[in-house]
Amino acid sequence: MAFQELLNQVGGLGRFQILQIAFALSLYGLISSHIIMENFTAAIPSHRCWVPILDNDTVSDNDSRILSQDDLLKISIPLDSNLRLDKCRRFAQPQWHLLHLNGTFSSVTEPNTEPCVDGWVYDRSNFLSTTVTEWNLVCESQILNSVTKFSFMIGLFIGGIICGHLPDRWLSESARWLIVTNKPEKGLKELKKVARINGMKDSGDTLTMEVVRTSMKKELEAAKTKHSPRELFHTPILRKRICLLSFMRHLFTLSIFGLAIHLQHLTANVILLQFLISAASILVSIVGHLVLNHMGRRITQLVIMPLRGIFILSAAFIPQEMQILRTVMATLAGAISPLCLSVGRLHTNELLPTTLRATGMGVIGMFGNTGLFLSPLFMMLAPYSAILPWIFYGGFSILTGFSVLFLPETKNKPLPDSIHDITNDWKESRQAKKEDPIIKVTMF
Structure with missing residues (x-):
C-alpha cells in the first residue's frame, strides 16, 4: 500500500482525477452517441x-x-x-x-x-427519412440493414486500433505504472503535477526521489526485471485470466451492442425507450456502485449480468400487444448495461499486474471488440425467427455472468504490481484452502 500513501499525500481523489474522468467520459460519450444513433438513422418504420x-x-x-x-x-x-x-x-x-x-x-x-x-409506403410519423426508407432495406432486402450496421461497426473496430492511442496525448500517464516500470523520475514528475492541480503544492514539494524510492522499495526492486508482453501467456495463472477475460469481454460486447443498436425491434416508440433507458441508467449506476462496494466484484457480476440477460429474453418473448410491459423489460435491460460494463472493466483492471496492465487490457480489448462487428450479424436470423437473435443476446449476458465464477475476488485487495504478486496471491489462497480442513478438525 506504499503507493496509496504517496497518492494520499498529493490529494487522493481531487481536482486532477475528476478532470481526467470528465475528459475520458467525453470521449466515450462521442462514441456512444454514434452507436445509439443507429436506432434512429436506421429505424425500420411500419410499411406496406x-x-x-x-x-x-x-x-x-x-x-x-x-x-x-x-x-x-x-x-x-x-x-x-x-x-x-x-x-x-x-x-x-x-x-x-x-x-x-x-x-x-x-x-x-x-x-x-x-x-x-x-x-x-412508409409510416413517416416518427422519422421522415432513414437509411431503411432511403434504400428500401425491407422484406427481401432486410438482410442488408444488418450489413450496413456491420460496416459501421467494422469502422469502429478499425478506428479503435488505428486511433486508440490518440487520447494518450492528453491523458496523463499513471504515476504508479511509471514507477513500477522503472521510470521513477517520470513518476515523481507526474505526482508533483497531480499535487499542483489538486491544490497540494506544499505536499508535492516535499516529495523527493528519496521518498519515492523509500516508499516503494519493494516495487522498484521488482521493476528491475524486464517484462515482455509474451509473459501474459507464459504464466499459467495469467494466461488463464487473459483467455477467460477475453472470452467474457467478447460475449458481453456481442450482447451489449446487439441490444444497443436494435432497440427499435423491441418497441414501437424507440425515442421514448431511449429516453427511459438514459434516465434509468443514471439511477441504476449510482445504486449499483454502492452495492458493488458492499458485495464485491464477483457477486455483483454474478447477479446483474444474468439479470440483464433475463430482462432481454423477457422483452423478446412478451407479445407485442403488451407494449408497456415489453418497454419496461427493455428499459431495465438497457439501464443495467452500463453498470455491467463498468463493473466488468473494473474487475479486469484489478486482476492484471500493473507492469502488464496496459498490454493485457489491449489484448482483452482486441479480442472483445470483435463482438462489435459480429453483433449486427445475429439479427440476420430474424427472418427465420424474430426471437432467435434475442436468445443469443440474452444468453451471452447470462453466460458472461456465470463465467466470473472462475475468477478470484479483488474487493479490498491491493492491486498486483507484478506477475510475482499474482503468483503469491494464488499460492496463499491454495495454502489457506489446505489449512482450513485441519483447523476445522482440531476444533473438535
Missing part, C-alpha cells in the same frame, strides 16, 4: 406495399372514391399469419369480394398475391 388504388392520386376508379381507407386496404393487402397487414406482399388485383365477408383470413399463400413490385 404501394398499391395504385390507394396511393396513386390520378386513379379514376369510381368505386374506390366511395370506400374508406380501411376498405381499400382490405381489398389490396393480404393479412399475415398474425392477422396484420402483410408488409411484403399485395394482391395482384383488388379483391372486391372481401368487402362482403364478415370474417378475415390470411391470404399470404394465395396465388393471387405478388411482391411489392412498385415499392413501399
